[in-house]
Amino acid sequence: MIVDTHGIALRITPYSETSRIVSWLTPDHGRIATLAKGALRPKSLFLGQFDLFQTCELLYYFRDDREVFTLKECCPLTPRTRFRAHWAGAACASYLADLVGRLCPSRSPHPDVFEELEFALDLAATGNSPKAVLLSFELRLLAILGLAPQLRMCVTCRRKPPEGNGRFFFSVSRGGLLCGDCAARQSESAPGMPPDILGIMNFWLKAGDVRSAQRARCNREQLLAIQRLTGLLMEYHLDLKPDSRNLALEIIGKATELSTGR
Numbered sequence: 001m002i003v004d005t006h007g008i009a010l011r012i013t014p015y016s017e018t019s020r021i022v023s024w025l026t027p028d029h030g031r032i033a034t035l036a037k038g039a040l041r042p043k044s045l046f047l048g049q050f051d052l053f054q055t056c057e058l059l060y061y062f063r064d065d066r067e068v069f070t071l072k073e074c075c076p077l078t079p080r081t082r083f084r085a086h087w088a089g090a091a092c093a094s095y096l097a098d099l100v101g102r103l104c105p106s107r108s109p110h111p112d113v114f115e116e117l118e119f120a121l122d123l124a125a126t127g128n129s130p131k132a133v134l135l136s137f138e139l140r141l142l143a144i145l146g147l148a149p150q151l152r153m154c155v156t157c158r159r160k161p162p163e164g165n166g167r168f169f170f171s172v173s174r175g176g177l178l179c180g181d182c183a184a185r186q187s188e189s190a191p192g193m194p195p196d197i198l199g200i201m202n203f204w205l206k207a208g209d210v211r212s213a214q215r216a217r218c219n220r221e222q223l224l225a226i227q228r229l230t231g232l233l234m235e236y237h238l239d240l241k242p243d244s245r246n247l248a249l250e251i252i253g254k255a256t257e258l259s260t261g262r
């Protein structure tokens with residue numbers, strides 16, 4: 001059976017000297033792997049037809065008993081060529097592709113993740129605020145996977161900020177807010193949740209998509225606080241602490257230093 005679909009190229013690995021295995025995220029078939037036979041041969045029909053982080057139209061031969069399908073045809077729909085010049089954006093894209101590859105099982109439909117990843121890659125390719133794109137995408141991906149942190153009220157007594165003594169904390173193990181009184185009663189130490197961080201994270205979660213999430217203006221300290229919280233959340237609930245995240249954040253940090261002279 002030939003399947004005609006769209007896919008975002010998450011990963012390209014050598015299979016032989018001239019053939020490549022391309023891992024894609026598709027809206028209806030989830031994550032799939034295809035073999036582009038002879039992709040690097042001088043007369044190959046695949047030459048220049050796919051690259052990392054591009055959205056392509058692809059035709060492949062589906063077989064139920066295979067893990068890797070043979071790619072028949074491919075052509076780029078959204079080439080995102082600006083990644084070649086914006087290395088901080090490319091580092092962001094590289095991490096997002098790795099994250100989606102780890103969290104989206106193969107062959108299960110993920111139209112909402114596909115759409116969010118498309119928007120996030122478009123944003124990252126512009127080179128603007130790659131760190132905010134990275135962090136807001138992480139949070140929204142957690143929400144799509146049913147792991148959104150509870151940020152509206154205390155997970156124990158259901159008081160809403162700024163009720164109680166006005167101070168709120170974040171419980172990593174319970175995945176949500178704790179009011180000052182409930183935080184004082186539990187043994188686990190919980191990082192503080194200042195109102196501005198809470199406001200940004202709630203805005204990101206409630207925004208229609210990752211593009212509208214970028215309307216929140218965040219400073220460096222706010223992004224750093226959110227980076228810590230989402231990192232702890234992913235580590236605790238998904239057992240995920242990928243090197244690609246640290247690497248992307250480091251590269252983005254260096255790029256920001258260079259551009260701002262800080």
Ligand SMILES: [Zn+2]
Pocket residue numbers: 154155156157158159178179180181182183
């Ligand atoms: Zn409480």
